[in-house]
Amino acid sequence: AADIIETDAVIIGAGPVGLFQVFELGLLEIKAHVIDTLAHPGGQCVELYPDKPIYDIPAVPVCTGQELTDNLLKQIEPFGATLHLGQEVTVLERQADGRFLVETTKSTRLLTKTVFIAAGVGSFQPRTLKVDGLGKFEGSQLFYRVRNPAQFANKNLVIVGGGDSALDWALHFVQSSENKPESVTLIHRRDGFRAAPASVAQMHALCEQHEMQFLVGQVSGYEENAEGQLHMIKVTGNDGITRRLPLDMLLVFFGLSPKLGPIAEWGLEIERKQLVVDTAKFQTSIPGIFAVGDINTYPGKKKLILSGFHEAALAAFGAAPFIFPEKKIHLQYTTTSPKLHKVLGVE
Ligand code: FAD
Structure with missing residues (x-):
């Protein structure tokens, strides 16, 4: 041909x-x-x-x-x-x-x-967050990499993961002057990280200053609103209690x-x-x-x-x-x- x-x-x-x-x-x-x-x-x-x-x-x-x-x-x-x-x-x-x-x-x-x-x-291929049904939000509200940081500006952003990518992006957004989200919450399954200790220390300091939040737990479910948008995730903590967390955007860094x-x-x-x-x-x-x-x-x-x-x-x-x-x-x-x-x- x-x-x-x-x-x-x-x-x-x-x-x-x-x-x-x-x-x-x-x-x-x-x-x-x-x-x-x-x-x-x-x-x-x-x-x-x-x-x-x-x-x-x-x-x-x-x-x-x-x-x-x-x-x-x-x-x-x-x-x-x-x-x-x-x-x-x-x-x-x-x-x-x-x-x-x-x-x-x-x-x-x-x-x-x-x-x-x-x-x-x-x-x-990024490792995905395995929660039934969540996949349909990929590309609109669920992302596995940041291509365009501006789309997170003024949003309630939840970042999941415990490695350098999760930490680096959480710090980046909290300290961003141009693309600052409305709120940044980091979720990791345990209170220990596979990331540079300096980044972890900085994250904890920002939490103490109420600039961001850190939650220990795993994403176990979600809720959508009448328009079919993702507006809540469920996070099950190590205490076995499931909490609901409102959000606009979800960024997941589980590695490749x-x-x-x-x-x-x-x-x-x-x-x-x-x-x-x-x-x-x-x-x-x-x-x-x-x-x-x-x-x-x-x-x-x-x-x-x-x-x-x-x-x-x-x-x-x-x-x-x-x-x-x-x-x-x-x-x-x-x-x-x-x-x-x-x-x-x-x-
Ligand atoms: P890669 O860099 O893996 O590139 C392979 C490319 O092939 C990828 O872009 C992939 O998308 C593409 N590909 C695969 N399959 C297909 C397909 N079917 N079709 C089209 N494209 C495809 N090494 C050192 O020597 N010194 C260091 O200090 C060092 N530090 C490192 C630190 C980290 C955190 C990591 C993860 C690695 C480090 N390494 C280091 C290892 C080094 O990065 C690798 O040895 C190197 O990248 C290998 O190069 P490569 O070109 O063989 O493969």
Whole structure:
């Protein structure tokens, strides 16, 4: 069909390792398309810890998850990879001619000679609040992430969760000058948090100043008003008593559950939810399909960004024969190779 994109390489996942895979392929003059479920590149670094400092990237003494991502995007700029964001890869099928068909939830279709699975812990799916019927408010009054803080302004906001996201957003809203809610109530099932102690202390201080409220308990039910809007939740405390709490907006931060998702159905050898690869090419059990970063496993594997970068370099060399069967590929240095200077555009 005319709408199919033909390419040499498809990278599934725009986390740090998927982004660096673009670079390593680019040096070998292999053009890539990158696909990610998230609406932004950066994988775990941006989704889970954009502002936290990373200290173990070689020769970068400290950078945040967002800075690492921004720098990787700058580094791969010369290679003009196409990013297809906000779509999950659901289909990966070998075709009769040996190429692979890749399809996404937004109906993007690609035919490629090689595939690099850099899918990390899988597609990010927030863990949901399990209360029967509550799901219908998702997107209107129930949210699992904050896309637009302004929609919480002047509302009675309830935040559920006991990790950094719950704490950070509670503090953010209470102290917000632009988007201050009418009220902020934090609910957690116990009086102990998996969050930075400083944030917890600050939350308790704000409660003492009556700037916000903290309740121990679990959301066990809800009530809607005549217009079908969520206007009350029921919170069952550890004392067994259920209390009713009026609200306009509910924000839930139960973390993200690593879902391998469709990757499990592609016929690749899997061990404990990771793709088995060799350590010479980081190729999976299907020739032409490589796996790099947190998604792969091999003896001695460590889930570190720097390991993923190494894997991406070797996987690119491993893939080159699929794209240039006639060509012998030599290692060249970016410092001294005129050819690499040309592909990097630094001549
Ligand atoms: P990820 O970053 O997980 O990215 C994978 C991407 O693939 C995701 O964006 C996902 O949406 C996408 N994806 C998955 N399946 C599909 C699909 N079917 N279709 C489309 N897209 C898909 N490592 C360090 O080296 N140093 C540190 O200091 C460090 N600190 C950390 C702190 C925290 C709090 C956490 C959680 C991790 C930390 N890590 C650290 C680990 C590091 O973040 C990971 O090793 C790294 O993000 C792995 O990169 P990746 O590209 O393999 O996968």
